[in-house]
Amino acid sequence: MTAQPHPGTPPPGNSALAAGGATFAGVLLLLNGILAIFQGIAAIAEDDVYARVGDYVYRINLTGWGWILLILGIIAAIAGWGILTRAAWARAVGITLASLSLIAQFLFLPYQPLWSIIVMAIDVFVIWSLATYQPEPSRR
Secondary structure, eight states: OOOOOOTTOOOOTTSHHHHHHHHHHHHHHHHHHHHHHHHHHHHHHOTTSSOOOSSOTTOOOHHHHHHHHHHHHHHHHHHHHHHHTTOTTHHHHHHHHHHHHHHHHHHTTTTSHHHHHHHHHHHHHHHHHHHHOOOOOOOO
16 A cells, blocks of 8 residues: 555656656746847847836846846757756756846846746746756666
């Protein structure tokens, strides 16, 4: 007789639900990275794309934000691809990049508030999903 888990206990980190969540997080991180690349290019190429913000505490040159978003986007897209290919390094890099993206989007709020809030919610899901997933060790 096997012991049944207590109701309300989270599923183990290697369950199908956790694996599906990690795969979905990889897709979200890849797409988030690609979209951040486009957002960064738009900010670098033409400062008129985004509205000017008056006195904002975290004010930085919009071209600077563009470069930050472009670099984070490239690394996030690579990490998302790594998660989808089950690379060992990708989970830690994905959590780190989603955390950095969360901070960057918070600071980018005055320029694109709705978009930043959506991306912040996606980043929280990616962090949660990658932190709870524990793949089974490969058997050789």
